[in-house]
Amino acid sequence: MVVMSRPRACKGPSGTPLAKPIHLGIYRQCGICVQVLETKESIQVVYRHAPEIFRCSPSFFLREDNQFLLNTSRFEICKKTDCIVCIDAAVDAVPVHKDCYAMVKKQCADHDDSAINVRIWAVAAFRQPWNNSQPLLLPHPMNTDVSLIESVATELGVAKLLLGLPAELVRAIQGFSERSLFWRFVIARTVAEHISKTMDQPLALQTTPLTEIADWKRGAAVTSASSRSLPPFITVNIDSDGIRSISRQSRAPEYARGRLTNVAYIFLSQDDDYTSKLYVHSLYGRCRFVITPDMDPPRIWETPTPPAWSACNMSINEEHLTRKWPRLTVANLEGITGITFFLIYGGLAGIHLHSPGEPSAMDTFNKLPNSVGKCCVWNYVPISKGDRITGIGVKRDLGRPFNILIQTEKSGPIIVGSHNKALKDGCFVQAAPQMLVYQQPQWWGPARELGFLGTYSAGDPAKKMDKRDFPDNRYESSPISMHSFVETIYFSWAPLENVASAVIYRGRLNGVTRGVVLHYHHGGSRALGHVRVGVDLTEEIVQPIGICYKIANRWNPLLVANNDDEDGDPEKPQYRRSIYSVRVEFQTELEHQHPHGEWWCCEAMENNLKFWSMVANTFCIVRDETDNIPSATSIDLSMYE
Known part of the structure; x- marks a missing residue:
């Protein structure tokens, strides 16, 4: 449980313990203006103190580490979604911006604070579909009441800026600045007007x-x-x-x-x-x-x-936290150009279906919690024009989606996810799926993985299969495994023959290769590595005849703690974490050059390109199916520097 300002054993003048602090479980949405509560914004909590007594807490703020700070021993402020106290015994509470609360009180100044508080609580608490629900964050309709907007503008001294503007232009301005204090006050005035109309109604x-x-x-x-x-x-x-x-x-x-x-x-x-x-x-x-x-x-x-729930083929995470957020998306697979899976520690954190209208996955990425976004890998599956998905399968471990099969007509089977030999039975494959059914990610809370993933098709039911029949992902041990620690390594591969064009994705800051997409003459496509469509810089090479790659590594300054070996030498590679990066180039001519002093490995467009990727690590190599993949310790790393 995340608790701010946990009180000590406070005692009164007579030495008797003071009353226990009030536990207030809250979420990150203002109950008045419905905007997300941001870092360093001043916040108050309206709570139900007794059956007919509603009060407001002192103000506090949300720090950069997303923890709430309240300088008083009377309250415990908790934002953990699975807190037992919040679920069983916490006071029913709603957070609000301090300035939104002040605006409503000012407009309802003729009434006492308790009457205002109960109606603010009713508006905010009943915005959630049930008690203890996390906010759905559905878009709030824009208020284009000209008289209301002009009244707020006059009160804030900006009436001249909006005077005489047509409603369409005002609506456009609001769309680009809806988080501004002005528009929050407009919504607060709307809430105040609603509250005034209910003042004669009993609780x-x-x-x-x-x-x-x-x-x-x-x-x-x-x-x-x-x-x-x-x-x-x-x-x-x-x-x-x-x-x-x-x-x-x-x-x-x-x-x-x-x-x-x-x-x-x-x-x-x-x-x-x-x-x-x-x-x-x-x-x-x-x-x-x-x-x-x-x-x-x-x-x-x-x-x-x-679709009827009974007709959906679902892999469900039985873990408690994910079942408490059953918000489901049904995504049409027809006409998509690709799918990005956001993976974290072997689990699935989010999904984005690319289309001509939504070519980038950034909007979906921005909806992930910050703690997830900075640790996840983007695993992209391209769907070429003229290709189609012919099957989707899931192989799970104890209910958690772990390996996902995407099979297309022209690219064949593609396995998404990490490798684990201990996977349990519990696989299914849906032929010719029409829809992908999955859980939407939570914006906050400890549940980092999607708990629901499945398919729907009006045709034949999904085929249940033994894990041994699930398509092989041709996984090979990573050359960088010994330096990865708890990070999950994702493996991908693709043949280099018959490539019509190659697209390289490079980081904007350092220019290293994060991933590669290969398009083939037969119309299929495959992605390798950490491909972020619409985010990273890209370079397309048409009709490549060769591939060159250069691997670099550097030591992380943080030493690895090894309590079992007091004699461990911190200068040895196994006692340090090594960060690998790769640069890939495709050539259209046999004769080519690389910068003087750099060692590059140059290969013809044959055999297989194999990629291992993590959040901050990439490693690749060209090998055929019979070659063994060397480990990092068996490679002369100096030749890659």
């Missing part, structure tokens, strides 16, 4: 079984009906303000392609035991589910017409 938290709710829309009261008389299928519509509606249908939705980014959906059946355990809290015209600690939350889809 009455209503609890209703979901099975007894027929239809409900935000702003209306919840009414009950006999569960026997209601249609059996339930659809819950969610937007940036929380649950927007609950509706009933006589049959389950039929699958249809399509994704939405500003809404999410939950689909339930009246006859499921799970649905019978769900209750709904309603307050001031808003609703949210009640999820007890022993319940898994319902699956959230980003499409109004998802």
Whole structure:
């Protein structure tokens, strides 16, 4: 549990211990303006102190290390998503920007603080679809109320900047500056107006079984009906303000392609035991589910017409943390140009499907937690024009996606992931998959890996197979294994014959080769190494006839601790970590030169190119299938420097 300002054993004047601090579990989204709470922003927490008493904490801020700081012994501020105290006994709390809170209080100055706090809490807490839920971070609609915008502009002294501008231009300005204080104040004023309208309503938290709710829309009261008389299928519509509606249908939705980014959906059946355990809290015209600690939350889809869960072939991580975030994406595989898998310590942290409209994976990468982004490897699988995916398979270890098979018509089988001989049985391969179904990554929290990964196809069901029948990734031990420690090494290979063109991906700062994509005359493509499409510098070579590579290494100044060998010599390679980098060039002429004094290995375009990559390490070599791969200690490293 991450706890800030953990109090010591404080005692009062008489020597008796003071009351235990209040444990406030919070998340990184302002409950008023719905913006993500950023480093060094001043924050307060509105919390439920008693059944009808709501208070606001002193201000604190989020440090650069993402820890919260609160200079008081009265509170424990916790941001850990799996904290048992938060789940079982923590005060129901919502974080807000200090200035957003001040704006709402100013607009509602005629009312006492407790009345304002309870309504701020209701707006913020009911933005989440259930208690203790992580924010979905759905886009908030832009407010183009001219009178409201002009009022805030006048109050902040910037009225002349927006005076007389057409609504379309104001909307464009808002889109480029939505995190600015001005637009946050516009949303805060909207919340203040809503709060003012509910001041005459009593605090009455209503609890209703979901099975007894027929239809409900935000702003209306919840009414009950006999569960026997209601249609059996339930659809819950969610937007940036929380649950927007609950509706009933006589049959389950039929699958249809399509994704939405500003809404999410939950689909339930009246006859499921799970649905019978769900209750709904309603307050001031808003609703949210009640999820007890022993319940898994319902699956959230980003499409109004998802495939039936029973028709999806899923590999599910049974680990507790990932099951608490069942937010699922259904991605159409038709027309994609490639897939980037974000891998961390052998696990799968994120997925991006490349298309002409989304050629770069940076938007997906930016949604990963900082702790994941700086440690993950980009594993790219290109899908050439005219090629198509003919099969997707998953081989898992104790429920965790570990090896992923992508088979295309022209490139053949490609294995994504690290190598582990201890993999358990539990493989499947889906022929001609139409959709990839996977969990969206959490923006924060300790769960670094995706817990759900699978496929959907309207055709034949997936084939279950023994791990021995899973296609071989031709893994070979890494020459840099002895220096990798806990880092995971990813292996990739590709034939050098019949290459129509090669694309080299180089780092922008040092120019070293991070990865290579080879395009073949038969129409297939294969990627090797750490390929970051749309991020790194690229160079394309058409009709190459030769490949040259140069490997360099340097010692990390951090020595390796070896408590078992007191006589270990820190000057020996095995007691230091070696960082390898590679530079690759493709040649179109037999006669070529390299800079004087540099040693390059020059090969014809034949045999196989083999790549080993980590976050900060790359190593490659050209060998045929019969050659043994030398280890780093058996290579004369000086000739690569």
